[in-house]
Amino acid sequence: MLRRLAVRLLAGAVVVGLLAACTPAGAEHPEPAAAKDVGVQLFHWTWDAIAAECPALAEAGYGWVLTSPPQEHVLGEQWWTVYQPVSYRVESRLGTREQLAAMTAACAEVGVDVVADAVVNHMTGQDEPGVGWAGSRYAHYDYPGLWSDAEGHFHHCGLTADDDISRYDDVVEVRSCELVNLADLATETEPVRARLREYLADLVDLGIAGVRIDAAKHMAPPDVEAIVADLPAQALVLSEVIRGPQEPIRPEEYLGAGDVLEFAWGRDVKGIVQGGALRLATELGSHEGSATYLPSDAAWIFVDNHDTERGRQTLSYADGQDYVLANVLMLASHYGRPIVYSGYAFSDRDAGPEQDGSGAVLPATCPEDAGPARAWADGEWVCQHAWPEIAGVVGWRAAVGPAGEDAQVQVDGRVVAFSRGERGWLVVNGNAEDVTSTFETGLLPGAYCDVVAGRLADGACTGQVVEVADGGHATVTVPARSAVAVHVGARQDG
Ligand code: LM2
Numbered sequence: 001m002l003r004r005l006a007v008r009l010l011a012g013a014v015v016v017g018l019l020a021a022c023t024p025a026g027a028e029h030p031e032p033a034a035a036k037d038v039g040v041q042l043f044h045w046t047w048d049a050i051a052a053e054c055p056a057l058a059e060a061g062y063g064w065v066l067t068s069p070p071q072e073h074v075l076g077e078q079w080w081t082v083y084q085p086v087s088y089r090v091e092s093r094l095g096t097r098e099q100l101a102a103m104t105a106a107c108a109e110v111g112v113d114v115v116a117d118a119v120v121n122h123m124t125g126q127d128e129p130g131v132g133w134a135g136s137r138y139a140h141y142d143y144p145g146l147w148s149d150a151e152g153h154f155h156h157c158g159l160t161a162d163d164d165i166s167r168y169d170d171v172v173e174v175r176s177c178e179l180v181n182l183a184d185l186a187t188e189t190e191p192v193r194a195r196l197r198e199y200l201a202d203l204v205d206l207g208i209a210g211v212r213i214d215a216a217k218h219m220a221p222p223d224v225e226a227i228v229a230d231l232p233a234q235a236l237v238l239s240e241v242i243r244g245p246q247e248p249i250r251p252e253e254y255l256g257a258g259d260v261l262e263f264a265w266g267r268d269v270k271g272i273v274q275g276g277a278l279r280l281a282t283e284l285g286s287h288e289g290s291a292t293y294l295p296s297d298a299a300w301i302f303v304d305n306h307d308t309e310r311g312r313q314t315l316s317y318a319d320g321q322d323y324v325l326a327n328v329l330m331l332a333s334h335y336g337r338p339i340v341y342s343g344y345a346f347s348d349r350d351a352g353p354e355q356d357g358s359g360a361v362l363p364a365t366c367p368e369d370a371g372p373a374r375a376w377a378d379g380e381w382v383c384q385h386a387w388p389e390i391a392g393v394v395g396w397r398a399a400v401g402p403a404g405e406d407a408q409v410q411v412d413g414r415v416v417a418f419s420r421g422e423r424g425w426l427v428v429n430g431n432a433e434d435v436t437s438t439f440e441t442g443l444l445p446g447a448y449c450d451v452v453a454g455r456l457a458d459g460a461c462t463g464q465v466v467e468v469a470d471g472g473h474a475t476v477t478v479p480a481r482s483a484v485a486v487h488v489g490a491r492q493d494g
């Protein structure tokens with residue numbers, strides 16, 4: 001039997017409460033919560049491919065998609081060309097303006113929001129003049145009809161030899177010098193802010209529901225606030241502020257602009273999963289955890305993103321089952337809200353996605369056997385969002401909703417169970433061996449289908465059926481380094 005652990009919840013209340021011990025006869029099973037708080041970053045997916053994927057995303061329980069940057073960019077095969085804007089024309093290797101609008105419409109039809117990556121801190125980093133994807137001419141500090149040095153649109157910080165950022169302990173340098181030679185916009189000036197607001201307004205007109213603010217750390221918080229000021233009140237704003245323990249700039253400074261990405265979670269969960277003491281993952285972001293994190297209600301967490309999977313600061317698809325475990329812990333987390341990452345396989349850090357002769361990205365397709373055990377060739381779409389184990393727990397999260405008053409955690413060595421009242425229950429096993437045990441699930445009696453290894457199809461469960469007895473007890477085998485998850489939306493007995 002699992003030891004019950006006190007868990008400090010988002011509101012700060014300590015819950016040690018007993019799980020419902022007995023159930024009134026004939027009690028109705030609760031409805032799934034149908035929460036839509038899980039995002040998925042579809043890195044370098046084209047607009048057409050995202051539009052085609054949205055019904056499957058909705059079906060799995062994803063609420064929104066984060067795209068790669070949609071504006072005109074420099075030419076080149078590397079993935080990072082899209083982080084060098086040439087203009088704010090919505091024309092890129094990922095699709096046209098019309099295709100982007102068609103994507104947001106197709107996704108909206110199935111209830112999936114689309115959030116765009118907004119590169120607003122800088123322009124290109126090329127010293128030589130060139131032509132962008134949509135044909136716009138540019139030079140390093142001259143973007144005809146848009147920005148120019150003559151009008152004071154750029155910073156030339158004069159603080160380092162080449163005007164590049166060198167010290168992250170100097171706030172002025174980080175915000176006014178150049179990030180890897182990228183022409184740094186004078187975002188403290190009104191004309192620059194106004195034109196950036198116009199760009200975001202255009203994205204909203206095209207059906208975009210929110211923005212990731214790329215390189216937010218490299219702009220002062222009032223600049224970011226001014227740039228997002230005209231977005232609709234309900235728009236999602238995700239400031240990208242990489243937490244550096246020794247750095248003076250804190251992610252918390254950006255809460256005035258909206259939500260913020262919490263990078264510490266993914267970095268911390270890597271060590272926890274590799275070490276096996278999964279219990280520690282339940283403490284991340286709580287007052288029991290050692291690290292200071294953003295407030296839960298404004299924080300978005302992720303196991304990896306396109307930068308961290310390349311930098312290896314976090315786990316990635318290449319970590320197979322450990323990666324699955326980290327994603328399960330994220331989706332079950334009481335802290336923050338989760339973003340699943342989905343990219344393509346690579347061995348060269350700079351390698352772009354598969355593209356045609358013109359440089360247009362080829363539409364992503366997911367292999368039938370996408371999952372942690374598969375070997376990936378460079379360029380293949382890894383489709384982490386569709387790995388059965390991850391997609392199943394996304395469905396669990398959507399059915400149980402974010403952790404509320406009834407959320408509890410139980411720990412027994414390297415086995416950790418998450419309860420969401422009568423709506424769902426999930427258990428992870430950090431051991432190298434299977435564990436069979438009788439658990440107190442808190443669920444109403446019935447037969448529930450494990451959505452990690454199985455699915456409920458036409459009333460039959462393709463995986464383990466968890467029989468919950470009176471009092472909520474169930475004897476369950478939790479596979480080594482894996483999980484079992486059940487919820488009221490997947491009951492075998494209807
Ligand atoms: C980000 N967040 O703050 C993005 O998440 C990250 O992926 C971007 O870097 C960065 N900020 C700028 O938007 C990527 C990539 C870099 C790449 C830049 C610009 O990680 O390697 O830099 O985009 O495309 C590349 C070269 C670099 C060169 C620079 C300018 O790697 O050596 O610097 O272009 O030509 C001279």
Ligand code: CA
Pocket residue numbers: 121174175176177184185218219
């Ligand atoms: Ca800047």
